[in-house]
Amino acid sequence: MTKKLWGSRFPKKTHILTERFTSSIAYDQRLARYDILGSIAHAKMLGRQRIIKGDEAALLVKGLNSLLTDLKAGKLKIDLKSEDIHSFIQNLLKKRIGGVADKLHTGRSRNDQIALDIRMYIKEEINNLTELLTQLQRSVLRFAIDNKGIIIPGYTHLQRAQCVLLSHLLLAYIEALERDKERLQDARERIDFMPLGSCAFSGTSLPLDRGFVCRQLGFKAATTNSIDSVADRDFIIEVVADLAIISVHLSRIAEDLILWSTQEFNFIDIDFSFCTGSSIMPHKKNPDVLELIRGLSGRIQGDLSSLLVLLKGLPTSYNRDLQLDKPPLFDALDNVKESLEILAELFENIVVKKEAIASHLKDESLFTVDIVEYLIKKGVSYRQAHDIVGRMVKDCLDKGKRISELSVGELKRFSPFLDLEIKHFLDPGVSVELKRSLGGTSPQLVAGRIDYWRRRLK
């Protein structure tokens, strides 16, 4: 048991089970840097405002800086018997600089201190996430550029639908990841308020200069309601919800790649360095990294659930339950960051199997829409065109024939508007070339988007 920041009215020691059960140092230690930085700004302010003496403030700052230096150098040994990171820093500071350390906690409480620490931490992590998302986008873009001309069968309902450029599908990933970044930036705007000086929850009679602390720590503004400042965990839920959406995106990308690397789809080959084998089947090469990325989306959703339940029905104030906001936050952040990092690397290690893909493209059902649209251009209504081609497809299936094998006569039986010209469309290159509507898969449009993203992600 270490020295508490409270307890003078307590007639007896805390039970050892209580010590263990209430301690948060095992996880909040990762906030040490923000806790110290916040304390430095706070100490400076206390001095400036003459709440404590100038030399006391200077001593506090010096002591805190020494802790910071040690922390950066990896020399700050965290005492896991501490109640929390705040108590640990406070107690350690006292060991280093003596009794003046007792003045540091003037005009603040752990309630606003932890709110500050997490906000600073998340602001930084949003920057890290944004960078990782950008790296993944760049990696996907490079992959798209390297495989610019490759046409794949596109799927809806996992059934072959129409031809698309592989790069067009890859750009869909980049779009989704871009929204993820925007969402995080929006969240960051809402986090960027400085809560320190709200004290336990009501403010203080001490002449704090919260604006000064705010500027020192690089926040946009100070919070304007002391109760909200300690009770609010919106920003954590919002960020973890954003992470949940990211992880859903990653699970979908992973699913695509897992399907493509089956022997049945056979679109891609993932490098051995990103696969693992089987302890029993010597031939196996499994896409484990992708399966874990997919699986981790469950984890992040669990973290989000956990936070929402935590907050439900709590009185609007600080309650100890709030301490439990950190494990799911950290878990979600760590797992999403790791997933982003490894997925970016993995995209550099995929080979597209052109011939194997090409063999799938012989399936002429991929071109039915092109024939429908050909008929529409001739004045046939969409509905009739759909019917004509539908009957043609059915007939081919019934008779085991390919569309390309149909004679003019056979075609005409389905519609007088059909003729041999349609065989021109039974070609993947022609098919994608035709899709020139805004946002479509034509090579020219896709090239334009690739250029756009190349400039944007530079």
Next chain:
Amino acid sequence: MTKKLWGSRFPKKTHILTERFTSSIAYDQRLARYDILGSIAHAKMLGRQRIIKGDEAALLVKGLNSLLTDLKAGKLKIDLKSEDIHSFIQNLLKKRIGGVADKLHTGRSRNDQIALDIRMYIKEEINNLTELLTQLQRSVLRFAIDNKGIIIPGYTHLQRAQCVLLSHLLLAYIEALERDKERLQDARERIDFMPLGSCAFSGTSLPLDRGFVCRQLGFKAATTNSIDSVADRDFIIEVVADLAIISVHLSRIAEDLILWSTQEFNFIDIDFSFCTGSSIMPHKKNPDVLELIRGLSGRIQGDLSSLLVLLKGLPTSYNRDLQLDKPPLFDALDNVKESLEILAELFENIVVKKEAIASHLKDESLFTVDIVEYLIKKGVSYRQAHDIVGRMVKDCLDKGKRISELSVGELKRFSPFLDLEIKHFLDPGVSVELKRSLGGTSPQLVAGRIDYWRRRLK
């Protein structure tokens, strides 16, 4: 069974179980208006682009407008045997204007159509939600103004902590609700892209003018990737996550009010018109509305879970699973809107019980921080001051004495810095007056914030 938009290649009828299981008309009928509006814009564009003839387009628009008129007048009887709202509108249009209706579906698919409908719907619902949130804020603000001077014991850990103005706590609600509005606005920005014309997922060879449709429907821009356009449900998850945060806020406000209306807290009296009674205990008057608001936060969290699970691991394209995005979206929207509406009304129907509250304020432990800060201002370190007052509190409890009963001599035993002057602080009015740090609970600061919100919420 009604006419399908597909099926010409299908050799047999759909099984009756399949009909029922796959039909979405029971819930997507609420999108009828957006579906028609989208179709009108689409038809106009088809005409302008000469994809269909001018008079055909005009006829389509006229027919669609007649549906719209009927819908607004409540005369559009939805056929629950339809597959979905799109098929229903399409089939009905054909009944009204004949074969030319078959040309409407040219250059689009249900995949992009539903994406359009939901986006239009959510944009409008965000406006509605924003208005409801503002109404609740206004209602809380009026309540705060009406009870401006009332001081209550503030709580942390549901234990009495320090005095605060009731209005200060109420302003904390307004802050939280303001963030809720911002979050929705940010989401709206991301929704404001027009997906129609992405067709099934690859774009089309028809010369659509997606920009025209976009402008007609009041969107910021058209989407730029046809696959992303039909596969993306981010905006639904994001909005439902925003609703989940709102519902957590409402559950916390409800919990406050439920506690305050217990006989034990006895802070407020909720009007009978917002309570219900017991079928067995004639004296009961229960805060059911608030309990249901609190309970509904579970519902919204369930809706959010449901959506995140739905999307997890789906291939990046349209899959039929996506149809199931609507029930949780609608459920969350309806319940949050109803909760907001009734809570705003309920706040107009609360009486604050001043005397009962005043009796709680006699608890002198509410003023310990004021004494600590008095000592700090005399140069005592925070830690020592905390210890001094802690020991004093303990001694009072042990001896069954009140702080106000301590003699100078008794005070001095705890610290030479203590004297009778501290009794000045054993007063709720003095106590809140002192909390003048930015965001604190002093009446002047709170009045400033009330003014701020009065202007802002006008």
Next chain:
Amino acid sequence: MTKKLWGSRFPKKTHILTERFTSSIAYDQRLARYDILGSIAHAKMLGRQRIIKGDEAALLVKGLNSLLTDLKAGKLKIDLKSEDIHSFIQNLLKKRIGGVADKLHTGRSRNDQIALDIRMYIKEEINNLTELLTQLQRSVLRFAIDNKGIIIPGYTHLQRAQCVLLSHLLLAYIEALERDKERLQDARERIDFMPLGSCAFSGTSLPLDRGFVCRQLGFKAATTNSIDSVADRDFIIEVVADLAIISVHLSRIAEDLILWSTQEFNFIDIDFSFCTGSSIMPHKKNPDVLELIRGLSGRIQGDLSSLLVLLKGLPTSYNRDLQLDKPPLFDALDNVKESLEILAELFENIVVKKEAIASHLKDESLFTVDIVEYLIKKGVSYRQAHDIVGRMVKDCLDKGKRISELSVGELKRFSPFLDLEIKHFLDPGVSVELKRSLGGTSPQLVAGRIDYWRRRLK
């Protein structure tokens, strides 16, 4: 607004918003039958115990029976303006039999009444679910029997692993569904306690005979703690958790079938009557039913979340939040039942594509474990055997050779224990025949299990 069961002390009417917000009749009407049955048993008991007169009891029972008759005949028009199903029945009864109806609510409250209704309802639904699960098992078993001899490539990590009998995999479904039934039966045991007569929460001074009511309604025993009786919703959570596990099973079965019906896997053909088409692509035949079953697992998980959040942190008693337990329960039950029913039907409408599957089985990597085990039987350690075959596989891949093309000399280069005999194993039939360990895929073992299930599911 209809007549309330309370309100005599209420000086004013309930607000219209409160009426709407607190009413549960829209969903609890489905409990009407149980509510009436419970009331009949209660009325009989009141008469037997002389709490009311014998002829009063008789009149109550007669009136209730008339309601029951109407309900069964579909003639009981539910008034959606009622507060709940209990009030509706009570008020209707009074209309039919006059003032004596006012005696029915003696010695009970809506708190214990709803607890009774839901328990009766769930008990019946567990029977229904059990029957539906058995029907699905039977349907899968028939499908397994019809395709008894068919060998498919088995997968781990969605990569080809070893040959297995299709029927063996299907039996895995049956095992999982059997556990689902057991779980429901266990839950039923815990539900089978009769709560009526617990009144609001404390019991009553009236000389009820709860044992009589219990026997009348076919419960195992009466509950033994009146507070627990009205506060407990464990049984709902437990059943919905069981439904969530079922829906996970169904989602996995659906995923298997969706994969198998891709053009790439091409294992099966689902009948047109269980597929739908595309409004834009005439050739499409999509496995929508399966996608919806997969997607619905998100819904059930949301329902479970919703319930757990609802209960979290509620005081141990009746709180109005509990009213919200029903929508997620009903939603989960309905969707799981519908999914089970249609999936059972769908399994009757699948054709296995033997030749297409056979072509996959030419992949000789499916047999590596057989060669490893051949080596082990010759005394080679598992690890060496795994290495030998691993190097052989790598060499074949590098050189583009099949194992069956290797000469004795080539084989011996990997190990002296290898010889041409191993080519015997490059055969799907031999491979599955070999797997004779308990629970393995050998035809004889699988036939034994089929027999077992045939007898068990009769």
Next chain:
Amino acid sequence: MTKKLWGSRFPKKTHILTERFTSSIAYDQRLARYDILGSIAHAKMLGRQRIIKGDEAALLVKGLNSLLTDLKAGKLKIDLKSEDIHSFIQNLLKKRIGGVADKLHTGRSRNDQIALDIRMYIKEEINNLTELLTQLQRSVLRFAIDNKGIIIPGYTHLQRAQCVLLSHLLLAYIEALERDKERLQDARERIDFMPLGSCAFSGTSLPLDRGFVCRQLGFKAATTNSIDSVADRDFIIEVVADLAIISVHLSRIAEDLILWSTQEFNFIDIDFSFCTGSSIMPHKKNPDVLELIRGLSGRIQGDLSSLLVLLKGLPTSYNRDLQLDKPPLFDALDNVKESLEILAELFENIVVKKEAIASHLKDESLFTVDIVEYLIKKGVSYRQAHDIVGRMVKDCLDKGKRISELSVGELKRFSPFLDLEIKHFLDPGVSVELKRSLGGTSPQLVAGRIDYWRRRLK
């Protein structure tokens, strides 16, 4: 990087990111004991079946036993660079006993090995949980016995309802915890099947004796389908669902105690050793332990979500996603166990504040039901009785009178059946004494239940 159990066909090393991302040793190390025990049974069987030589088996067993001894002694240093616990044990064994270790993995895979380890682990943890639940029940029972005669106001909707014995409410906790134990026992029955020997998923050609292994390890039976054996994670979800229900119970008990320890309710005093203080308010004594127990229910719900999402839509086989089943399982188990342990201890450290409670009991509205039932016994219908007392209550409130102050004349105005006799009921002791219906709160009935539980929990 440590030696892999696979990889002979792999032409290159695993990427360092892959190593880190796919490693599970950080968490699955807690399964070491079960992994070794399983291996010992497997090795013995291999020897008995002459799959390996007798002396090889003996050497394997000896080596494994030495690992077990070291593990128990806390001397087994886990190498965190290992891929998983299986690889770690395998590699360490080889270091100790040389090449024969390579024979251990014969006839099994990591897929069935991990299934075995978790099943063994959970079986043991269910025993631990059951013991902890029983301890909590005993602790609650002792508390109930120590405060047997104490009457408290009971609440519904958190509004005062009727008097109940505190011990009666406490017995409701014991009932709920008993169901928790039953649920775990039911789950244990379903877990008690031995999966080892299912190999990767298809069984093996080696002559394993799975029955022998099953008996050695104390399982009820061996699993009967090799695919189900490696794909099934039902038992983990089921157990975590059971833990979620337990945690909901604990959150409700915690909420009760938090409310009771407010200054407003003031029913109980929790010992200082189970509270913590405030770093800013010297007088604070907060029920942190209870708040954390309440908050942790969010965590367990998150763990459950995480698992359900993980499994959703996975093909029926082993997929690497399954590796992620362990962190939520372990997290849920640890947190529930800790919560149970500390709550049992905390109940030993609560003092009930009789006088404070008694002052609440002066509220005569607590006795309205007694008066209603008095009227019913006189032949008044329930509805009329409810009305009479309701009007009486209203009148008292309107006039600021207590029921006990009403004269005969005043009483008669509400009903001729009312007379001064009813004042007899305005007494907590009388009120609870009256509730003699089965399961009610009368002292005699409660004493009977206390006896029941005393015998049962012995």
